[in-house]
Amino acid sequence: MSSILLKIENNIGFITLNRPEVFNSFNREMALDMQSKLDECAHDTDVRAIVITGAGKAFCAGQDLKEVTTPELMPGFKKILEEHYNPIVSRIRNIEKPVVAAVNGVAAGAGANIALACDIVVASENAAFIQAFSKIGLVPDSAGTFFLPRLIGFQKAAALMMLGDKVSALEALQMGMIYKTFAAESFESDVQKLAETLANMPTKAIGLTKKLLNESMNNNLDQQLALESIWQIEASQSHDYNEGVNAFVEKRTPNFKGN
Template identity: 70%
Template sequence: MSNTISFEIKNKVAYITLNRPEVFNSFNREMALALQDVLKDVATNDEVRAILLTGNGKAFCAGQDLKEVTDPELNPGFKAILEEHYNPVIQLIRETPKPIVAAVNGVAAGAGANIALACDVVVASQNAAFIQAFSKIGLIPDSAGTFFLPRLIGFQKASALAMLGDKIEAQEAERLGMIYKYFSAETFTEESEKLALKLANMPTKALGLIKEAFNQSMNNNLDEQLSLESKFQIEAASTEDYKEGVTAFVEKRKPEFKGK
Protein backbone atom coordinates (compact mmCIF):
# COMPACT_ATOMS: atom_id res chain seq x y z
CA MET A 1 0.00 0.00 0.00
CA SER A 2 1.12 3.57 -0.66
CA ASN A 3 2.60 5.34 2.35
CA THR A 4 0.33 8.31 1.56
CA ILE A 5 -2.41 6.43 3.42
CA SER A 6 -2.03 4.61 6.72
CA PHE A 7 -4.50 1.89 7.52
CA GLU A 8 -5.29 -0.54 10.32
CA ILE A 9 -8.24 -2.57 11.57
CA LYS A 10 -8.90 -2.60 15.30
CA ASN A 11 -12.00 -3.79 17.16
CA LYS A 12 -14.03 -4.00 13.91
CA VAL A 13 -13.16 -0.39 13.00
CA ALA A 14 -11.04 0.44 9.95
CA TYR A 15 -8.81 3.43 10.71
CA ILE A 16 -7.91 5.26 7.49
CA THR A 17 -5.48 8.16 7.88
CA LEU A 18 -4.47 10.63 5.17
CA ASN A 19 -0.70 10.61 5.53
CA ARG A 20 1.04 13.50 3.81
CA PRO A 21 1.46 15.73 6.87
CA GLU A 22 4.33 17.69 5.34
CA VAL A 23 1.83 19.20 2.85
CA PHE A 24 -1.18 19.20 5.22
CA ASN A 25 -2.44 15.94 3.67
CA SER A 26 -3.19 17.60 0.35
CA PHE A 27 -4.11 15.16 -2.40
CA ASN A 28 -1.89 14.08 -5.22
CA ARG A 29 -2.76 11.32 -7.65
CA GLU A 30 -1.02 8.66 -5.58
CA MET A 31 -2.97 9.45 -2.42
CA ALA A 32 -6.31 9.71 -4.23
CA LEU A 33 -5.90 6.32 -5.86
CA ALA A 34 -4.63 4.77 -2.62
CA LEU A 35 -7.67 6.05 -0.73
CA GLN A 36 -9.94 4.52 -3.37
CA ASP A 37 -8.19 1.16 -2.99
CA VAL A 38 -8.62 1.19 0.78
CA LEU A 39 -12.28 2.20 0.59
CA LYS A 40 -12.97 -0.63 -1.87
CA ASP A 41 -11.24 -3.09 0.45
CA VAL A 42 -13.06 -2.13 3.64
CA ALA A 43 -16.44 -2.12 1.88
CA THR A 44 -16.23 -5.89 1.40
CA ASN A 45 -14.05 -6.84 4.38
CA ASP A 46 -16.11 -8.80 6.91
CA GLU A 47 -13.70 -7.77 9.69
CA VAL A 48 -14.79 -4.14 9.25
CA ARG A 49 -18.11 -2.85 10.54
CA ALA A 50 -17.33 0.87 10.74
CA ILE A 51 -14.74 3.23 9.26
CA LEU A 52 -12.94 6.23 10.74
CA LEU A 53 -11.29 8.65 8.30
CA THR A 54 -8.87 11.24 9.68
CA GLY A 55 -5.64 13.06 8.90
CA ASN A 56 -2.09 12.82 10.24
CA GLY A 57 -0.56 15.94 11.74
CA LYS A 58 -2.02 19.42 12.04
CA ALA A 59 -4.51 19.24 9.15
CA PHE A 60 -7.28 16.91 8.04
CA CYS A 61 -6.75 17.72 4.37
CA ALA A 62 -5.84 20.91 2.54
CA GLY A 63 -7.48 19.74 -0.71
CA GLN A 64 -5.59 19.41 -3.97
CA ASP A 65 -1.81 19.61 -3.94
CA LEU A 66 -1.32 22.67 -6.15
CA LYS A 67 2.31 21.73 -6.81
CA GLU A 68 1.00 18.76 -8.75
CA VAL A 69 -1.32 20.82 -10.96
CA THR A 70 1.33 23.48 -11.64
CA ASP A 71 4.03 20.95 -12.57
CA PRO A 72 3.97 20.39 -16.37
CA GLU A 73 5.27 16.83 -15.94
CA LEU A 74 3.05 15.75 -13.03
CA ASN A 75 -0.20 17.59 -13.78
CA PRO A 76 -2.88 15.03 -14.71
CA GLY A 77 -5.32 17.77 -15.76
CA PHE A 78 -8.60 18.75 -14.14
CA LYS A 79 -10.65 16.18 -16.04
CA ALA A 80 -8.55 13.35 -14.61
CA ILE A 81 -8.37 14.95 -11.15
CA LEU A 82 -12.15 15.09 -10.92
CA GLU A 83 -13.20 11.97 -12.81
CA GLU A 84 -10.37 9.68 -11.66
CA HIS A 85 -9.48 11.10 -8.22
CA TYR A 86 -12.25 12.89 -6.32
CA ASN A 87 -15.51 11.73 -7.89
CA PRO A 88 -14.74 8.03 -7.29
CA VAL A 89 -13.79 8.79 -3.67
CA ILE A 90 -17.14 10.49 -3.05
CA GLN A 91 -19.02 7.67 -4.76
CA LEU A 92 -17.20 5.04 -2.68
CA ILE A 93 -17.95 6.92 0.55
CA ARG A 94 -21.66 7.02 -0.26
CA GLU A 95 -21.89 3.49 -1.70
CA THR A 96 -20.00 1.73 1.10
CA PRO A 97 -22.71 -0.04 3.16
CA LYS A 98 -20.89 0.74 6.39
CA PRO A 99 -20.93 3.88 8.53
CA ILE A 100 -18.04 6.25 7.89
CA VAL A 101 -16.98 8.74 10.55
CA ALA A 102 -14.92 11.71 9.38
CA ALA A 103 -12.78 12.77 12.33
CA VAL A 104 -11.60 16.22 11.26
CA ASN A 105 -8.49 16.86 13.32
CA GLY A 106 -7.50 20.19 11.77
CA VAL A 107 -8.12 22.37 8.74
CA ALA A 108 -10.30 20.80 6.03
CA ALA A 109 -10.10 22.94 2.91
CA GLY A 110 -11.35 22.57 -0.65
CA ALA A 111 -11.82 18.95 -1.63
CA GLY A 112 -10.69 17.99 1.87
CA ALA A 113 -13.68 19.75 3.39
CA ASN A 114 -16.12 18.21 0.94
CA ILE A 115 -14.80 14.67 1.32
CA ALA A 116 -15.38 15.04 5.07
CA LEU A 117 -18.91 16.39 4.55
CA ALA A 118 -19.79 13.41 2.32
CA CYS A 119 -19.25 11.02 5.24
CA ASP A 120 -22.09 9.71 7.41
CA VAL A 121 -21.05 11.30 10.69
CA VAL A 122 -18.65 14.25 10.86
CA VAL A 123 -16.94 15.22 14.10
CA ALA A 124 -14.19 17.77 14.57
CA SER A 125 -11.57 18.95 16.99
CA GLN A 126 -12.10 22.44 18.37
CA ASN A 127 -8.93 23.31 16.43
CA ALA A 128 -10.51 22.27 13.11
CA ALA A 129 -11.93 24.59 10.47
CA PHE A 130 -13.75 24.16 7.16
CA ILE A 131 -12.99 26.31 4.13
CA GLN A 132 -14.53 26.27 0.66
CA ALA A 133 -11.27 27.64 -0.69
CA PHE A 134 -12.00 27.18 -4.40
CA SER A 135 -13.16 30.69 -5.29
CA LYS A 136 -9.92 32.15 -3.95
CA ILE A 137 -8.08 30.66 -6.93
CA GLY A 138 -10.88 31.04 -9.47
CA LEU A 139 -12.46 27.58 -9.16
CA ILE A 140 -15.82 26.17 -8.06
CA PRO A 141 -16.47 23.68 -5.24
CA ASP A 142 -16.03 20.09 -6.38
CA SER A 143 -16.04 16.71 -4.61
CA ALA A 144 -19.83 17.08 -4.23
CA GLY A 145 -19.53 20.36 -2.35
CA THR A 146 -22.32 21.91 -4.41
CA PHE A 147 -24.47 18.86 -3.62
CA PHE A 148 -24.00 18.29 0.12
CA LEU A 149 -23.27 21.77 1.49
CA PRO A 150 -26.64 23.39 0.60
CA ARG A 151 -28.44 20.30 1.88
CA LEU A 152 -26.58 20.50 5.18
CA ILE A 153 -26.80 24.22 5.93
CA GLY A 154 -29.27 25.72 3.45
CA PHE A 155 -28.96 27.38 0.06
CA GLN A 156 -28.19 30.93 1.14
CA LYS A 157 -25.47 30.10 3.66
CA ALA A 158 -23.88 27.53 1.35
CA SER A 159 -23.87 29.95 -1.56
CA ALA A 160 -22.15 32.62 0.54
CA LEU A 161 -19.51 30.24 1.89
CA ALA A 162 -18.77 28.89 -1.60
CA MET A 163 -18.40 32.37 -3.07
CA LEU A 164 -16.61 34.11 -0.19
CA GLY A 165 -14.47 31.20 0.99
CA ASP A 166 -14.99 32.06 4.66
CA LYS A 167 -13.21 30.00 7.29
CA ILE A 168 -15.75 28.22 9.51
CA GLU A 169 -14.47 27.13 12.92
CA ALA A 170 -15.60 23.81 14.39
CA GLN A 171 -18.00 25.36 16.92
CA GLU A 172 -19.72 27.36 14.18
CA ALA A 173 -19.81 24.32 11.90
CA GLU A 174 -21.71 22.41 14.59
CA ARG A 175 -24.11 25.33 15.13
CA LEU A 176 -24.86 25.48 11.41
CA GLY A 177 -25.53 21.75 11.19
CA MET A 178 -22.52 21.25 8.93
CA ILE A 179 -21.11 18.64 11.33
CA TYR A 180 -22.50 16.39 14.06
CA LYS A 181 -20.29 17.48 16.98
CA TYR A 182 -17.00 19.04 17.91
CA PHE A 183 -14.78 17.98 20.80
CA SER A 184 -12.01 19.62 22.76
CA ALA A 185 -8.52 19.09 21.40
CA GLU A 186 -7.71 17.00 24.47
CA THR A 187 -10.63 14.56 24.06
CA PHE A 188 -11.00 14.59 20.25
CA THR A 189 -9.14 11.36 19.48
CA GLU A 190 -10.74 9.41 22.29
CA GLU A 191 -14.26 10.64 21.52
CA SER A 192 -13.89 10.03 17.78
CA GLU A 193 -12.71 6.47 18.31
CA LYS A 194 -15.46 5.87 20.87
CA LEU A 195 -18.06 6.98 18.34
CA ALA A 196 -16.67 4.73 15.58
CA LEU A 197 -16.53 1.77 18.00
CA LYS A 198 -20.13 2.41 19.05
CA LEU A 199 -21.24 2.29 15.41
CA ALA A 200 -19.22 -0.89 14.80
CA ASN A 201 -21.11 -2.62 17.61
CA MET A 202 -24.54 -1.55 16.41
CA PRO A 203 -26.78 -3.49 13.95
CA THR A 204 -24.73 -2.50 10.92
CA LYS A 205 -27.04 -4.12 8.37
CA ALA A 206 -29.69 -1.63 9.48
CA LEU A 207 -27.15 1.21 9.43
CA GLY A 208 -26.32 0.34 5.82
CA LEU A 209 -30.00 0.46 4.92
CA ILE A 210 -30.36 3.83 6.68
CA LYS A 211 -27.43 5.11 4.63
CA GLU A 212 -28.94 3.91 1.35
CA ALA A 213 -32.36 5.31 2.28
CA PHE A 214 -30.79 8.72 2.88
CA ASN A 215 -28.90 8.45 -0.42
CA GLN A 216 -32.09 7.78 -2.36
CA SER A 217 -34.05 10.45 -0.47
CA MET A 218 -31.97 13.03 -2.34
CA ASN A 219 -33.98 12.30 -5.49
CA ASN A 220 -37.19 10.57 -4.37
CA ASN A 221 -40.59 12.15 -3.89
CA LEU A 222 -42.63 11.33 -0.78
CA ASP A 223 -44.45 8.33 -2.27
CA GLU A 224 -41.20 6.86 -3.59
CA GLN A 225 -39.50 7.31 -0.22
CA LEU A 226 -42.38 5.73 1.69
CA SER A 227 -42.24 2.74 -0.65
CA LEU A 228 -38.48 2.49 -0.15
CA GLU A 229 -38.86 2.63 3.63
CA SER A 230 -41.33 -0.26 3.49
CA LYS A 231 -38.93 -2.32 1.38
CA PHE A 232 -35.93 -1.62 3.61
CA GLN A 233 -37.88 -2.11 6.85
CA ILE A 234 -38.97 -5.58 5.72
CA GLU A 235 -35.35 -6.33 4.83
CA ALA A 236 -34.13 -5.07 8.22
CA ALA A 237 -36.76 -7.12 10.05
CA SER A 238 -35.37 -10.29 8.47
CA THR A 239 -31.87 -9.82 9.92
CA GLU A 240 -30.36 -11.70 12.84
CA ASP A 241 -29.62 -8.36 14.49
CA TYR A 242 -33.30 -7.43 14.57
CA LYS A 243 -34.14 -10.74 16.25
CA GLU A 244 -31.32 -10.20 18.74
CA GLY A 245 -32.42 -6.64 19.45
CA VAL A 246 -35.99 -7.64 20.20
CA THR A 247 -34.94 -10.65 22.27
CA ALA A 248 -32.51 -8.55 24.29
CA PHE A 249 -35.20 -5.93 24.89
CA VAL A 250 -37.66 -8.54 26.18
CA GLU A 251 -34.97 -10.19 28.32
CA LYS A 252 -33.81 -6.79 29.60
CA ARG A 253 -30.18 -7.31 28.63
CA LYS A 254 -27.66 -5.59 26.37
CA PRO A 255 -27.93 -6.85 22.78
CA GLU A 256 -24.93 -8.43 21.05
CA PHE A 257 -25.19 -7.44 17.41
CA LYS A 258 -23.15 -9.24 14.77
CA GLY A 259 -23.92 -7.22 11.66
CA LYS A 260 -25.92 -10.08 10.13
Protein backbone atom coordinates in the same frame (compact mmCIF):
# COMPACT_ATOMS: atom_id res chain seq x y z
CA MET B 1 5.50 5.62 4.25
CA SER B 2 2.26 5.17 2.40
CA SER B 3 0.23 8.31 1.72
CA ILE B 4 -2.81 6.50 3.11
CA LEU B 5 -2.62 4.36 6.25
CA LEU B 6 -5.17 1.69 7.17
CA LYS B 7 -5.44 0.14 10.61
CA ILE B 8 -8.21 -2.32 11.44
CA GLU B 9 -9.02 -3.00 15.08
CA ASN B 10 -12.17 -3.64 17.10
CA ASN B 11 -14.17 -3.91 13.86
CA ILE B 12 -13.17 -0.37 12.87
CA GLY B 13 -11.21 0.60 9.78
CA PHE B 14 -9.12 3.69 10.57
CA ILE B 15 -8.05 5.41 7.34
CA THR B 16 -5.45 8.14 7.89
CA LEU B 17 -4.49 10.68 5.23
CA ASN B 18 -0.72 10.63 5.60
CA ARG B 19 1.04 13.49 3.85
CA PRO B 20 1.39 15.80 6.86
CA GLU B 21 4.25 17.76 5.28
CA VAL B 22 1.74 19.17 2.75
CA PHE B 23 -1.25 19.18 5.13
CA ASN B 24 -2.48 15.89 3.65
CA SER B 25 -3.25 17.43 0.28
CA PHE B 26 -4.12 14.93 -2.44
CA ASN B 27 -1.97 13.92 -5.38
CA ARG B 28 -2.82 11.14 -7.80
CA GLU B 29 -1.04 8.40 -5.87
CA MET B 30 -2.82 9.35 -2.67
CA ALA B 31 -6.25 9.56 -4.32
CA LEU B 32 -5.93 6.13 -5.91
CA ASP B 33 -4.63 4.66 -2.65
CA MET B 34 -7.59 6.18 -0.81
CA GLN B 35 -9.98 4.42 -3.18
CA SER B 36 -8.15 1.14 -2.61
CA LYS B 37 -8.34 1.48 1.18
CA LEU B 38 -12.06 2.31 1.04
CA ASP B 39 -12.63 -0.78 -1.12
CA GLU B 40 -10.70 -2.89 1.37
CA CYS B 41 -12.88 -1.66 4.22
CA ALA B 42 -16.04 -2.18 2.17
CA HIS B 43 -15.22 -5.81 1.41
CA ASP B 44 -13.78 -6.80 4.79
CA THR B 45 -16.64 -8.29 6.81
CA ASP B 46 -14.70 -7.65 10.01
CA VAL B 47 -14.94 -3.89 9.39
CA ARG B 48 -18.26 -2.54 10.65
CA ALA B 49 -17.39 1.17 10.86
CA ILE B 50 -14.87 3.39 9.06
CA VAL B 51 -13.08 6.49 10.35
CA ILE B 52 -11.26 8.92 8.04
CA THR B 53 -8.82 11.33 9.67
CA GLY B 54 -5.57 13.16 8.95
CA ALA B 55 -2.02 12.85 10.21
CA GLY B 56 -0.37 15.86 11.81
CA LYS B 57 -2.01 19.26 12.16
CA ALA B 58 -4.43 19.13 9.22
CA PHE B 59 -7.28 16.93 8.08
CA CYS B 60 -6.82 17.66 4.37
CA ALA B 61 -5.91 20.81 2.44
CA GLY B 62 -7.55 19.53 -0.76
CA GLN B 63 -5.63 19.25 -4.01
CA ASP B 64 -1.83 19.39 -3.96
CA LEU B 65 -1.30 22.48 -6.11
CA LYS B 66 2.24 21.38 -6.96
CA GLU B 67 0.71 18.56 -8.99
CA VAL B 68 -1.50 20.91 -11.02
CA THR B 69 1.20 23.52 -11.61
CA THR B 70 4.06 21.20 -12.61
CA PRO B 71 3.75 20.31 -16.31
CA GLU B 72 5.29 16.83 -16.02
CA LEU B 73 2.97 15.97 -13.11
CA MET B 74 -0.23 17.69 -14.24
CA PRO B 75 -2.97 15.07 -14.75
CA GLY B 76 -5.58 17.64 -15.88
CA PHE B 77 -8.75 18.62 -14.02
CA LYS B 78 -10.92 16.16 -15.95
CA LYS B 79 -8.76 13.27 -14.75
CA ILE B 80 -8.46 14.71 -11.23
CA LEU B 81 -12.22 14.88 -10.84
CA GLU B 82 -13.28 11.76 -12.74
CA GLU B 83 -10.49 9.48 -11.49
CA HIS B 84 -9.57 10.97 -8.09
CA TYR B 85 -12.28 12.81 -6.16
CA ASN B 86 -15.55 11.64 -7.69
CA PRO B 87 -14.75 7.95 -7.09
CA ILE B 88 -13.76 8.71 -3.48
CA VAL B 89 -17.06 10.47 -2.79
CA SER B 90 -19.04 7.72 -4.55
CA ARG B 91 -17.33 5.05 -2.48
CA ILE B 92 -18.02 6.88 0.79
CA ARG B 93 -21.71 7.18 -0.05
CA ASN B 94 -22.15 3.64 -1.39
CA ILE B 95 -20.31 1.68 1.30
CA GLU B 96 -23.08 0.06 3.36
CA LYS B 97 -21.27 0.82 6.59
CA PRO B 98 -21.09 4.05 8.62
CA VAL B 99 -18.26 6.35 7.59
CA VAL B 100 -17.08 8.96 10.10
CA ALA B 101 -14.96 11.98 9.18
CA ALA B 102 -12.80 12.80 12.19
CA VAL B 103 -11.63 16.29 11.26
CA ASN B 104 -8.54 16.86 13.38
CA GLY B 105 -7.46 20.16 11.80
CA VAL B 106 -8.10 22.34 8.78
CA ALA B 107 -10.27 20.82 6.04
CA ALA B 108 -10.08 22.92 2.88
CA GLY B 109 -11.36 22.60 -0.67
CA ALA B 110 -11.84 18.99 -1.69
CA GLY B 111 -10.71 18.00 1.80
CA ALA B 112 -13.69 19.81 3.33
CA ASN B 113 -16.13 18.34 0.85
CA ILE B 114 -14.87 14.77 1.23
CA ALA B 115 -15.46 15.18 4.96
CA LEU B 116 -18.99 16.49 4.38
CA ALA B 117 -19.78 13.49 2.18
CA CYS B 118 -19.29 11.18 5.16
CA ASP B 119 -22.22 9.93 7.23
CA ILE B 120 -21.12 11.60 10.46
CA VAL B 121 -18.66 14.48 10.77
CA VAL B 122 -16.98 15.28 14.07
CA ALA B 123 -14.25 17.85 14.54
CA SER B 124 -11.62 18.87 17.02
CA GLU B 125 -12.43 22.22 18.58
CA ASN B 126 -9.29 23.51 16.82
CA ALA B 127 -10.43 22.40 13.35
CA ALA B 128 -11.77 24.63 10.59
CA PHE B 129 -13.54 24.25 7.24
CA ILE B 130 -12.81 26.37 4.17
CA GLN B 131 -14.46 26.33 0.74
CA ALA B 132 -11.19 27.58 -0.73
CA PHE B 133 -12.02 27.21 -4.43
CA SER B 134 -13.03 30.81 -5.17
CA LYS B 135 -9.70 32.05 -3.80
CA ILE B 136 -7.95 30.59 -6.84
CA GLY B 137 -10.70 31.02 -9.43
CA LEU B 138 -12.23 27.54 -9.27
CA VAL B 139 -15.68 26.16 -8.50
CA PRO B 140 -16.42 23.77 -5.62
CA ASP B 141 -16.07 20.09 -6.46
CA SER B 142 -16.07 16.73 -4.65
CA ALA B 143 -19.87 17.04 -4.24
CA GLY B 144 -19.62 20.20 -2.16
CA THR B 145 -22.39 21.88 -4.16
CA PHE B 146 -24.55 18.82 -3.49
CA PHE B 147 -24.06 18.28 0.24
CA LEU B 148 -23.32 21.71 1.72
CA PRO B 149 -26.61 23.41 0.69
CA ARG B 150 -28.52 20.41 2.06
CA LEU B 151 -26.65 20.63 5.35
CA ILE B 152 -26.79 24.38 6.03
CA GLY B 153 -29.17 25.91 3.47
CA PHE B 154 -28.76 27.56 0.10
CA GLN B 155 -27.93 31.09 1.26
CA LYS B 156 -25.28 30.11 3.79
CA ALA B 157 -23.69 27.62 1.39
CA ALA B 158 -23.58 30.18 -1.42
CA ALA B 159 -21.89 32.74 0.83
CA LEU B 160 -19.29 30.31 2.13
CA MET B 161 -18.47 29.09 -1.37
CA MET B 162 -18.32 32.52 -2.98
CA LEU B 163 -16.46 34.30 -0.17
CA GLY B 164 -14.24 31.42 0.92
CA ASP B 165 -14.78 32.21 4.61
CA LYS B 166 -12.94 30.16 7.21
CA VAL B 167 -15.49 28.40 9.43
CA SER B 168 -14.42 27.30 12.89
CA ALA B 169 -15.49 23.93 14.26
CA LEU B 170 -17.87 25.65 16.68
CA GLU B 171 -19.43 27.71 13.87
CA ALA B 172 -19.76 24.55 11.76
CA LEU B 173 -21.56 22.84 14.64
CA GLN B 174 -23.90 25.78 15.20
CA MET B 175 -24.92 25.97 11.54
CA GLY B 176 -25.57 22.22 11.31
CA MET B 177 -22.61 21.43 9.06
CA ILE B 178 -21.21 18.79 11.44
CA TYR B 179 -22.49 16.48 14.18
CA LYS B 180 -20.23 17.28 17.15
CA THR B 181 -17.03 18.92 18.28
CA PHE B 182 -14.60 17.31 20.71
CA ALA B 183 -11.96 18.91 22.90
CA ALA B 184 -8.53 18.76 21.26
CA GLU B 185 -6.96 16.89 24.16
CA SER B 186 -9.60 14.12 24.08
CA PHE B 187 -10.25 14.09 20.33
CA GLU B 188 -8.72 10.69 19.54
CA SER B 189 -10.37 8.92 22.48
CA ASP B 190 -13.75 10.53 21.76
CA VAL B 191 -13.54 9.47 18.11
CA GLN B 192 -12.59 5.95 19.23
CA LYS B 193 -15.66 5.75 21.49
CA LEU B 194 -17.96 6.96 18.73
CA ALA B 195 -16.51 4.49 16.23
CA GLU B 196 -16.77 1.61 18.69
CA THR B 197 -20.41 2.44 19.31
CA LEU B 198 -21.12 2.36 15.58
CA ALA B 199 -19.12 -0.86 15.09
CA ASN B 200 -21.20 -2.61 17.74
CA MET B 201 -24.54 -1.61 16.21
CA PRO B 202 -26.60 -3.59 13.65
CA THR B 203 -24.49 -2.94 10.56
CA LYS B 204 -27.04 -4.25 8.08
CA ALA B 205 -29.73 -1.90 9.38
CA ILE B 206 -27.30 1.02 9.34
CA GLY B 207 -26.33 0.18 5.76
CA LEU B 208 -29.99 0.12 4.72
CA THR B 209 -30.56 3.42 6.55
CA LYS B 210 -27.69 4.90 4.57
CA LYS B 211 -29.22 3.68 1.31
CA LEU B 212 -32.53 5.28 2.27
CA LEU B 213 -30.86 8.58 3.05
CA ASN B 214 -29.06 8.49 -0.31
CA GLU B 215 -32.31 7.80 -2.17
CA SER B 216 -34.16 10.52 -0.23
CA MET B 217 -32.02 13.13 -2.01
CA ASN B 218 -34.02 12.57 -5.20
CA ASN B 219 -37.23 10.70 -4.29
CA ASN B 220 -40.68 12.10 -3.74
CA LEU B 221 -42.64 11.08 -0.63
CA ASP B 222 -44.42 8.10 -2.21
CA GLN B 223 -41.18 6.71 -3.64
CA GLN B 224 -39.47 7.05 -0.28
CA LEU B 225 -42.34 5.37 1.58
CA ALA B 226 -42.19 2.46 -0.86
CA LEU B 227 -38.44 2.04 -0.32
CA GLU B 228 -38.83 2.21 3.45
CA SER B 229 -41.31 -0.66 3.22
CA ILE B 230 -38.99 -2.79 1.08
CA TRP B 231 -35.92 -2.28 3.22
CA GLN B 232 -37.77 -2.52 6.53
CA ILE B 233 -38.90 -6.00 5.49
CA GLU B 234 -35.30 -6.85 4.61
CA ALA B 235 -34.04 -5.52 7.95
CA SER B 236 -36.70 -7.50 9.83
CA GLN B 237 -35.31 -10.72 8.38
CA SER B 238 -31.81 -10.10 9.76
CA HIS B 239 -30.06 -11.79 12.66
CA ASP B 240 -29.61 -8.45 14.38
CA TYR B 241 -33.34 -7.68 14.35
CA ASN B 242 -34.07 -10.94 16.14
CA GLU B 243 -31.23 -10.30 18.56
CA GLY B 244 -32.43 -6.76 19.23
CA VAL B 245 -35.99 -7.86 19.97
CA ASN B 246 -34.87 -10.76 22.16
CA ALA B 247 -32.49 -8.53 24.09
CA PHE B 248 -35.28 -6.00 24.67
CA VAL B 249 -37.66 -8.69 25.95
CA GLU B 250 -34.95 -10.24 28.12
CA LYS B 251 -33.83 -6.83 29.40
CA ARG B 252 -30.18 -7.31 28.37
CA THR B 253 -27.67 -5.58 26.12
CA PRO B 254 -27.94 -6.87 22.55
CA ASN B 255 -24.97 -8.60 20.93
CA PHE B 256 -25.25 -7.52 17.31
CA LYS B 257 -23.26 -9.44 14.69
CA GLY B 258 -23.69 -7.01 11.79
CA ASN B 259 -25.91 -9.28 9.70
